[in-house]
Amino acid sequence: MAFGVKQAKRWMSIANDHIQQQKQYLTELDQAIGDGDHGLNMARGFQEVAGKIASTNYEDLGSLFKDVSMTLIAKVGGASGPLYGTAFLKMSLALAGKKEADDKELVAALEAALGGIKARGKANAGEKTMVDVWEPVMEFLREKGSVHAKEVELLAKEKMEHTKELEAKKGRAAYLGKRSVGHIDPGSASSYLLFAALAKALEE
Amino acid sequence: MKYVSLVLISHSQEIVNGLKKLLNQVQPDVSIAVAGGSDGEIGTNAFRIKEAIESVYSEKGVVILFDLGSALLNAELAIEMLGKPDYIAIADAPLVEGAYIAAVEAGLGKSLDEVVRACEQAKQMAKVARSDAE
Numbered sequence: 001m002a003f004g005v006k007q008a009k010r011w012m013s014i015a016n017d018h019i020q021q022q023k024q025y026l027t028e029l030d031q032a033i034g035d036g037d038h039g040l041n042m043a044r045g046f047q048e049v050a051g052k053i054a055s056t057n058y059e060d061l062g063s064l065f066k067d068v069s070m071t072l073i074a075k076v077g078g079a080s081g082p083l084y085g086t087a088f089l090k091m092s093l094a095l096a097g098k099k100e101a102d103d104k105e106l107v108a109a110l111e112a113a114l115g116g117i118k119a120r121g122k123a124n125a126g127e128k129t130m131v132d133v134w135e136p137v138m139e140f141l142r143e144k145g146s147v148h149a150k151e152v153e154l155l156a157k158e159k160m161e162h163t164k165e166l167e168a169k170k171g172r173a174a175y176l177g178k179r180s181v182g183h184i185d186p187g188s189a190s191s192y193l194l195f196a197a198l199a200k201a202l203e204e
Numbered sequence: 205m206k207y208v209s210l211v212l213i214s215h216s217q218e219i220v221n222g223l224k225k226l227l228n229q230v231q232p233d234v235s236i237a238v239a240g241g242s243d244g245e246i247g248t249n250a251f252r253i254k255e256a257i258e259s260v261y262s263e264k265g266v267v268i269l270f271d272l273g274s275a276l277l278n279a280e281l282a283i284e285m286l287g288k289p290d291y292i293a294i295a296d297a298p299l300v301e302g303a304y305i306a307a308v309e310a311g312l313g314k315s316l317d318e319v320v321r322a323c324e325q326a327k328q329m330a331k332v333a334r335s336d337a338e
Contacts, residue, residue, distance in 0.1 A: 073249075081249075081250070
């Protein structure tokens with residue numbers, strides 16, 4: 001499997017499509033246990049990302065993901081801005097100077113992204129956040145050593161749905177305590193969309 | 205700069221603009237920068253916070269006060285983008301009361317540590333006196 005600038009651009013473009021389509025859904029999830037702006041924030045951020053990278057020629061994956069990161073930090077208003085911004089910044093550092101990443105390098109870059117999310121959010125698995133999607137997906141990828149697109153997508157979906165059973169410990173949802181149980185975490189839902197988009201970009 | 209400076213971060217531009225106005229009235233000598241909202245909307249923005257810190261930064265020190273959750277993430281990100289300079293502290297204090305105390309203490313020529321400690325006391329400050337019977 002080759003993951004070059006073309007695939008990375010496709011990933012971000014499909015992610016944007018998914019997020020625009022699911023904007024209302026993400027907002028509804030966030031209205032239940034947050035401040036209701038997740039769909040709006042993500043749609044604005046990824047629209048900008050898609051526009052920015054489509055009109056730019058990149059020499060390497062590092063500079064592409066740097067632009068993704070900076071755009072998300074600048075354009076997404078809520079907590080997901082610094083979280084996803086940090087994730088893509090770590091990816092850009094891991095892939096600096098690389099025109100193409102092999103499976104191992106892509107997995108390592110995603111691993112760095114997860115490290116960034118956990119450090120920025122000071123969150124661990126089980127706290128009803130996007131980490132509850134990222135961590136099990138990365139465990140799976142680490143084990144396999146390569147990216148199995150369809151399995152990644154299914155696993156991410158299952159883990160997103162699993163956040164329904166968890167009690168929130170981070171962010172605005174944590175104020176709700178037990179009342180947060182029964183709702184899917186919005187950040188885990190947007191993370192699922194990102195992994196689903198990656199799977200699709202790699203399949204094509 | 206002669207005094208410790210303040211950076212006020214809020215999800216709302218109006219909140220920090222209003223707060224700055226209030227503090228300037230109490231203590232006009234302390235430099236105060238604000239970072240409110242994101243692109244004219246509700247939210248916070250790491251780049252704006254970074255600019256705000258730069259505009260009042262000195263070795264005397266900068267205290268950052270913020271309102272809600274994601275403001276902290278963006279403040280930490282802004283500090284990292286600045287290369288984690290010394291003499292910056294994020295205060296764990298309520299925004300309005302904390303900033304008020306910080307402005308007063310900074311104006312008295314206190315050190316960065318002293319200002320941070322003083323404004324963090326605002327968390328324990330009783331605003332309404334209640335008897336045990338109530």
